[in-house]
Amino acid sequence: MTTNQNHSDTQLPYQNQYQSAQADPFHGEGSSDIDELIQSNPKLWRGCDMAGQGMHGRSTGFAQLDAILPGRGWPEKGLMEIITPHWGMGELQLLIPLMRSIVEQGKWILWISPPYLLYAPALVQAGINTEQVLMVKLDTSCKDALWSMEKALQTKNCGLVLAWQNWLPTKVLRRLQLAADTGDTLGVLFKHHDSEHSPSPLRLKIEDSYSENASFNESEVTVIKARGNFRSLSTNINLYQQA
């Protein structure tokens, strides 16, 4: 697992303050509350590598991934891209804890033209209420799919919008990002290829970490870009915990 340890000596002094806030003799009892307040604010720029720092994220359910994401989890809102060489590499398994928490909040999950049939028994097994899952059929035109994605992102009732769109222009991505911000919604785009200059604030890549001697179960998840992280980090996760 790669972390930011080799990086810390060259860091600005702020980061050390965060890490050793409890032990610092100059900080009294009350400072921990202030600290917590500061750490839970995603809008505050701290001028340091945020990987595994702060508390403003929503836990992914995978400890290794939390450790390399800014705010220790998924962002509350915005757009993210998940890049896999094929569909079905465990990208949905990665999101299942998130879906569960969104359904528990009473919000809806909208699947916009998924490439295969969404299979309800698996959702039930994962603890997701299928009454709060909606799907837009596969053969919807790209224009309509994007329209529904934008509208869904703007709606406060939708907590998560999943869409399978391989290539989208920067302009469209920015528009979706704006829509997600107005609706406090998380939008996920699944893609096959990474585009370097994508404006999405979070880009993940899932790859197989298969080698003859490694265990079968782990996949390599790379955080290519995350708002707050200084560089891309990767970790190995067992995505199929139940299977």
Place this chain on the structure above:
Amino acid sequence: MKDPDSEAQIPLPCIAPDSGAQIIQLPARPKNLAKAWPSKTATNEANAKPIAKRSRSKNLWYALYFPQLRELDSTQQKKYLDQLAGHMQSVSSTVSLHPQALICEIRSSLKYFSGIDFIHQKLQRPIEKQLQQWNLADDFFYAASPTVSGSLLLAKSGKNVLVYRQENLRSALGQLSADVLDLNKEQRRRLLNMGIRHLRDIWRLPSDGLRKRFGSNFVNQLNTALGIAAEPTHNYIPPPTFVASYDLPYEIENLDRLLPIADELLAQLCDFLRRRDLSTSSLLLSLFHEKRDSTVINIGLRMASRSQQHLTLLLETHFGRLSIPAPIVAIKIEVRKFDAFFAKSESFLENEASNSTHYNDSNLNQFMERLQARLGENYVKSVSNATQHCPEYASLQLDYKENPNQGSPAAISTEVSANPRPLWLLQEPKQLNINKGRLFYRKPITIVSGPERIETHWWSGIDVCRDYYVAREHSGSRLWIYRERNGKRNWFLHGFFA
């Protein structure tokens, strides 16, 4: 006070034989419509004094009686009568509904239609047509008299009679059989035992005696029929309809430019709804073209609404995917179905409000409506789990509805197999190749766990006999594969654990 009905043995006070009411034989008229014209000789004597006081009644009530509606249940009857009342509104503004009968006031419109015959002719055709449409007998009885109950009784008796003057009513009614009165079994038996066959027999009896024996309702019924007692009626109020149209000063091809005009019409509609405390769940928008059939858009709402903002948004979405064959010259909005308006109260506490964001609230409904308006009715699906052993049938895709349980209530459940199931299922299982002795999809496959044997649907002809395995492809995907147990024992890919 004692119940008069329980004291059957009260002797009736004697009545003088010479005080009987004069009975007028109604002169027969052609066209089956017997009319009692006011004759000079028919002026009444002593007995009819209270009537004589108001002999010039202002009203003439025209009653239609439909015996064929008797077998129908009350809601059906009400529905039919409501529609027939619509026809009657063409001759009178005062229409009221009664059991199996309709009554309207026609004195005020006699002059306009130049006589009752014309009024009858005007009504007969559409009503007969309507009755035929419902597969009912198309005959009905009718009568007119100065009182509501009087007309009803006359019509019920099957005599198509017209009584113009109130003083003649008594004699006209006297000819009717006592069966036409609305009585219970006991009262009927008692009347029969007293030897009363016709209403004229009742006229001879003193009213306080009758009141004691038959109760005050009975006497009131007769008094209202004679016009002695007042008789309030409930007027039929036609269902509201909203039609607003606008002729454009010039042809419009761009729907965006039509929006402000449509918005104006919607504002009228919302105002209409607000005044009547209604809301609507479906509206019909017609766009008229020159020399072409008009484009009609039927906008249905999941939840009745009267918010202009919501309707405008919906309309905008509909316009977004509409292509018009020709320029538009006029626009019309029509609403025929209305619902009562239910206001929702806001929560008093802020916290409560945030907790109550339930998935089925109005915001979501509005969003779903827009989605369906843009994508089409059956493009938005909800998924649900079904108690089926066969993997293909264990997941249902339903059209998104208000209540997903409406369609197939028994099939939906939260019971699932304990064995792993993939998030994605292939529409059709895909056959896997075997390459150098190894299973191969895009890359070689290794089996992780299994088998899970599924044998079902032998009764339907498609015999499902499969051994399911969880497998891992060497690119990292987790697959759900099975091997047929019959036939060629081929391997198939059925899903991805994604």
